[in-house]
Amino acid sequence: MDKNTVKAPRITKDHRFADIAALLTGKDVQFGTTVADALEFIEKERDLLAKKNSADKKPTKTQEQNAGHKSLILDFLRVQTEGVTCTEIQKGVPEFADFNNQKVAALVRQLKDEGRVIKDVVKGKSLFTIADEAETEDEGGED
Numbered sequence: 001m002d003k004n005t006v007k008a009p010r011i012t013k014d015h016r017f018a019d020i021a022a023l024l025t026g027k028d029v030q031f032g033t034t035v036a037d038a039l040e041f042i043e044k045e046r047d048l049l050a051k052k053n054s055a056d057k058k059p060t061k062t063q064e065q066n067a068g069h070k071s072l073i074l075d076f077l078r079v080q081t082e083g084v085t086c087t088e089i090q091k092g093v094p095e096f097a098d099f100n101n102q103k104v105a106a107l108v109r110q111l112k113d114e115g116r117v118i119k120d121v122v123k124g125k126s127l128f129t130i131a132d133e134a135e136t137e138d139e140g141g142e143d
Contacts, residue, residue, distance in 0.1 A: 016041050069107050072096070074116065074130060083120055083127025 011031050019033030020041070033041075059067070072093050077084070086105045090096045096104060108128055111117040120127045 013045075066107060066110070069095070070111055070116075073104075073107060073111060077117065077128065077130040080129065083122070083129045085125060085127060089128070 011033075015031040016033060016038070019029040019031050020038045021027075022029045023033065023035060023038055072095055073089055076089055076093050084092070086101055086108055089108065090099055090101060090104045108117060112119050112128070116131050118129050118131050120129070
């Protein structure tokens with residue numbers, strides 16, 4: 001590039017959005033965006049969102065660890081004859097010795113949201129039992 005050539009300024013997403021807003025409201029665009037440019041930009045952004053929200057993403061290391069922790073919780077609940085608290089789960093599963101109660105509660109809440117655990121509140125205490133696994137499998141785990 002010779003010294004007299006001027007490099008075109010980079011158009012950022014903010015610039016592109018400002019121009020799209022101008023196009024939609026009938027105002028003058030500031031960064032040279034045409035309708036074709038705007039449509040191309042929107043499609044590219046939608047593709048990025050679709051890729052980001054794709055269900056076929058590999059689980060993170062933490063998600064994989066949590067899946068194992070959830071299995072331990074379910075195993076523990078299967079042998080209980082009555083509802084138990086998160087503290088009892090924490091104390092009853094040796095692998096959770098270093099966990100705080102909030103970590104166990106978060107995992108149990110996720111299992112409840114998945115329909116795999118049932119929560120009952122008795123005298124102000126949240127007690128958890130395992131959901132009927134035959135029903136959960138029939139319903140695809142959704143409640």
